Amino acid sequence: MRFENKILFVTGGASGIGRATAARVVAEGGVAAIVDLDLAKAQAVAAELPGCIGLSANVADEAQVKAAVDATVAKLGGIDLVLACAGHAEFDLISEWDSARFNRLMEVHVGGTFLTAKYTNPIMQSRGAGSLVTIASTASIVAQRLNVPYGAAKAAITGFTRQFALEAAPAVRVNCVAPGRTLTGMTEPLMLARGGTLEKGAEMFGANIPLKRVAQAEELAAAVCFLLSDDASFMTGATLVVDGGETIQ
Numbered sequence: 001m002r003f004e005n006k007i008l009f010v011t012g013g014a015s016g017i018g019r020a021t022a023a024r025v026v027a028e029g030g031v032a033a034i035v036d037l038d039l040a041k042a043q044a045v046a047a048e049l050p051g052c053i054g055l056s057a058n059v060a061d062e063a064q065v066k067a068a069v070d071a072t073v074a075k076l077g078g079i080d081l082v083l084a085c086a087g088h089a090e091f092d093l094i095s096e097w098d099s100a101r102f103n104r105l106m107e108v109h110v111g112g113t114f115l116t117a118k119y120t121n122p123i124m125q126s127r128g129a130g131s132l133v134t135i136a137s138t139a140s141i142v143a144q145r146l147n148v149p150y151g152a153a154k155a156a157i158t159g160f161t162r163q164f165a166l167e168a169a170p171a172v173r174v175n176c177v178a179p180g181r182t183l184t185g186m187t188e189p190l191m192l193a194r195g196g197t198l199e200k201g202a203e204m205f206g207a208n209i210p211l212k213r214v215a216q217a218e219e220l221a222a223a224v225c226f227l228l229s230d231d232a233s234f235m236t237g238a239t240l241v242v243d244g245g246e247t248i249q
């Protein structure tokens with residue numbers, strides 16, 4: 001029960017890693033504001049988790065992020081834990097990207113992380129304690145085909161995390177998780193397209209990983225919850241790679 005009476009603000013909480021983290025926080029005594037572009041899905045996830053609320057916000061939009069933070073404080077009474085998880089993947093040759101498309105991807109991943117940190121940090125500072133986790137990717141560490149803008153955005157998130165950890169200390173800890181290949185709403189269509197069936201596609205995606213499989217969202221949530229919790233009480237500014245060993249090769 002590491003999260004008894006704790007309030008989580010999670011962006012991208014309607015699916016995948018964000019949803020699994022909210023479920024784990026609630027299982028360990030907390031409540032969550034599930035914030036997502038998709039309000040219906042956010043509310044459906046919240047309805048399954050006692051004490052939780054579903055809110056809509058595009059993390060790239062400053063007024064919407066501020067409104068979601070304000071609504072969380074008004075309805076749940078504060079914010080102690082934050083997961084900036086909202087995001088999407090887009091694969092293409094760099095020649096196929098124009099600056100508007102590139103900026104949109106940056107605005108969601110890097111801008112969304114910035115806005116989430118900007119508006120949740122003062123709430124945690126005023127409570128004297130807090131823990132914020134950002135989400136990068138193995139694409140921030142190693143090169144991947146057709147993944148230049150996404151990899152650049154995720155590398156920027158690890159840089160943001162390190163810099164912001166200094167600004168938010170000592171009351172608030174700021175850390176990052178860099179997931180490897182994980183079965184979620186983002187990757188299911190890719191695995192299905194590659195393998196014909198989800199099972200075959202997941203097997204193909206896991207073939208070059210030392211642990212010989214992709215991750216389940218709950219395995220990423222376990223790492224996020226470690227960093228959110230007092231188990232990580234002396235960690236700040238760190239990036240934890242959770243990739244089945246993919247990037248050690």
Ligand SMILES: NC(=O)c1ccc[n+]([C@@H]2O[C@H](COP(=O)([O-])OP(=O)(O)OC[C@H]3O[C@@H](n4cnc5c(N)ncnc54)[C@H](O)[C@@H]3O)[C@@H](O)[C@H]2O)c1
Pocket residue numbers: 011012013014015016017018035036037038057058059060085086087088089108112135136137138178179180181182183184185186187
């Ligand atoms: N699944 C993987 O293999 C993998 C690997 C590395 C990193 N990641 C990162 O993990 C994070 C979570 O992804 P996931 O795999 O759980 O995917 P997912 O698609 O299951 O969940 C992402 C959620 O974010 C929401 N979202 C997208 N854009 C948004 C926006 N602008 N504002 C608010 N909500 C928005 C979506 O509606 C969705 O519910 C992302 O940042 C992703 O880049 C995933």
